[in-house]
Amino acid sequence: xxxxxxxxxxxxxxxxxxxxxxxxxxxxxxxxxxxxxxxxxxxxxxxxxxxxxxxxxxxxxxxxxxxxxxxxxxxxxxxxxxxxxxxxxxxxxxxxxxxxxxxxxxxxxxxxxxxxxxxxxxx
Numbered sequence: 001x002x003x004x005x006x007x008x009x010x011x012x013x014x015x016x017x018x019x020x021x022x023x024x025x026x027x028x029x030x031x032x033x034x035x036x037x038x039x040x041x042x043x044x045x046x047x048x049x050x051x052x053x054x055x056x057x058x059x060x061x062x063x064x065x066x067x068x069x070x071x072x073x074x075x076x077x078x079x080x081x082x083x084x085x086x087x088x089x090x091x092x093x094x095x096x097x098x099x100x101x102x103x104x105x106x107x108x109x110x111x112x113x114x115x116x117x118x119x120x121x122x123x
Contacts, residue, residue: 010034011046012055021059021067021078021087061087061113077112083121090114 010031015022018030028043047068050056058066061080067087077090094112101107 006035007031007038007042008046008049010038011043012050015056015068015070019070020089021069023065023067026086027068059087060111077114079114079116079118081118081121082115083117086118088118
């Protein structure tokens with residue numbers, strides 16, 4: 001288990017406060033407000049450690065580098081802003097997609113990503 005440091009605590013706080021999937025760069029920029037000397041290597045190491053211990057999960061979007069969010073959330077999907085690149089959580093799920101699966105196939109999981117502009121980018 002990794003010891004708790006100011007840097008690690010700042011990264012956890014940022015993930016909790018922003019409450020959306022974050023890129024390592026987004027984590028770095030937000031956490032530097034709390035720990036000015038924070039470096040990108042520390043962010044990557046900490047995110048890797050948080051995933052390994054089960055405190056965070058990687059969010060994989062097609063054609064994108066992983067983003068990270070805190071673990072333990074209910075099943076949900078994502079909205080990806082095509083202008084600023086931020087990713088936001090969408091609560092809930094529209095339901096069971098087994099009716100779309102070819103006969104004899106079995107669905108194991110699904111992911112829905114909506115693309116458009118966030119409220120900040122609409123103005």
